[in-house]
Amino acid sequence: MEIFNYSFIILLLPMLMFVTLGLCGHKMSHRTAGMLGTSGLFIITVLAYIVAAQYFTMPRIDGVFATVTPYNFTWLQFTESLIIKLGILLDPISVMMLVVITTVSLMVHIYSLGYMHGETGFQRYYAFLSLFTFSMLGLVVATNIFQMYIFWELVGASSYLLIGFYYTKQSAVAASKKAFIVTRFADLGFLIGILLLSFFTKTFDFETLTNGSVSLIDTAAGKSFLGISAASWAMALIFMGGAGKSAMFPLHIWLPDAMEGPTPVSALIHAATMVVAGVYLVARLFPVYVIQTPDVLMFITVIGAITALYAAIVACVQTDIKRVLAFSTISQIAFMIVALGVCTSMELDHEGHGGLGYMASMFHLFTHAMFKALLFLGAGAIIHAVHSNEMSAMGGLRKYMPITHITFLIACLAIAGIPPFSGFFSKDEILAAAFDKSAFWGIWMSLVAGLTAFYMFRLYFNIFWGKEAHHEHTPHEAPKTMTIPLLFLAVVTCFAGFIPFGNFVTPTGLSYDIHLNWTVAGTSIAIAIIGIALATWLYMKPNDKPTRMADSMRSLHTWAYHRFYFDEIYLFVTHKIIFRYICAPIAWFDRHIIDGTMNLMATATQWASYHIRGLQSGRLQSYAVVFLFGALLVAFIVLCCM
């Protein structure tokens, strides 16, 4: 549609920023580079808001916001049917994601002006931020699954670059490699899934896949592998890619380590935007999942529920504040995944609530992006003030950092699910969707919600209350460039819950009025308050209750503190089993058979040339002799033949 013709600028501008800052950044001053990146992003944000305003004010067709494709051009054409296109697709969820990404990214850009002040590689940092924004925006507006895969890898690469931003630090380098390898491993599954899916349906296009014109079940009928149908394999493998990016169990191990990157990066990439790519992917292909492979959706629910509980337990005992937030992110994303998983149909109206989870998931994605970015940026301000990530170095900071304190508290209340903050509304919808599916999932997720409230307030009290740590110099409030994004996000967190989200994003596109189910809401509020109360009792005043409690549950505490030894299991599997019994023989084969063949050829050639090099003596006379005898021989042969 013509009115969205300007939407390509949203993609083009961050790309241009990346090229400009990447190539000429080192010639600019820090200030110029930072302002250039931030103002570029400001323009994109404004454009994204205009797109959203125009899109959601368009007249509905049959009560549904039409899917708009302003651009879709052929990029690669291999055969008649194998065509890869690039384009821009606007529908309610992609427009919502545009708003989320640009808002959080702009906040992080502004915040970084203060946080990264004076760092070496400041211009490089902004170049990478632009690259990331470009790839993430390209991912959400992808018109086909292959374009999504391309940008999927690009966000992976920019995440790698930003985690390893302090590339002289050994742990940062290791963390960036870990993140890249784990997500890359998951992307292998994603790629196989894409190939399976498009092999059967003969299309990459999201619209064709989701509007019901091709049926994966029909085209892949009768084919199965290991007792599971090919259709389920395809969708499960695609989810594997999403699970890798979204840090779902058991591919979650990279996200806590990714906190080695600068804190604003954690806020942008590892809390608000990139890690929800997996949720977005499932939401994008939601009609395929819910109609054609409900068994995979069940599998997704189980994975999500395990992840949510696991991450919440681990978050309760971590002492590094960024680690707590990382596990909290994993847990909250698992909430979104579960919400998608518990859907039973596309319906969402008076008769059926089967698609409530979809709406809830997208709503939670939206609110979570805001308050989790706020939490991370607040944590950044705290780390900036006390120069440590450890809780033991904090305590009693509320006197020194009032703005950070208030905004952090708002975010904690939101994530704990206390009304009227945004997290309450979205989490309540998720719990309602889970109870709709079955009481088991509802109770499970309510329990996790209670744990969420507990660990967030444990974090809050340990930072701002409790025993005051000895400070080298008095902590001070962060500069304006850092507090303004905090305040902005806090305001959004306060009011985002009142957005009539159901009017914009529903599985069928029909408008739906969110109404609170007070049984569910009441229970979740009660559980949240219990969690908060417990945390208050344990952590508000300095006392020895937490230690005694940890002692009484020694083994559980140790296991949770070491994240249930998952990293050790991975290390054992990779080092002891894969490296020793698979890689070592392969390496031997490579070194001795493949290299050996090549070496043999080289040695033989060398030996032969050593022995015949005497022929090229440079003596003209000996050449003449050879020539003479050659000529005589030829003459002799010619004569014989005649």
Add this chain to the structure above:
Amino acid sequence: MEIPMIYYVVVSTIMFFAGVYGFVTRKNLLAILISLELMLNAVDINFVVFNRYLFPGQLEGFFFTLFAVAIAAAETAIAIAIIINIYRNIKNIKVDNLDKMKY
């Protein structure tokens, strides 16, 4: 009595192979040059003889020989100039010693 053509050809063949033999065995640059001249003159004899016996009344062979002799003279002048220069540089004209440019 006319001398048969084969006599001339025998002489020129002997001359040519004497030249070849000298070219490949001699170490002295002047001797090599002389051998080269022998080969050249053997060819000249062939030109003249074949013209005389096979195409009487035509002159191409004779003229070709005249050109070859003139060019051989010029070439010899240059070759000797080179040899003199070599002698000035390395104080002998042994072909084995001419390996300065090789390594």
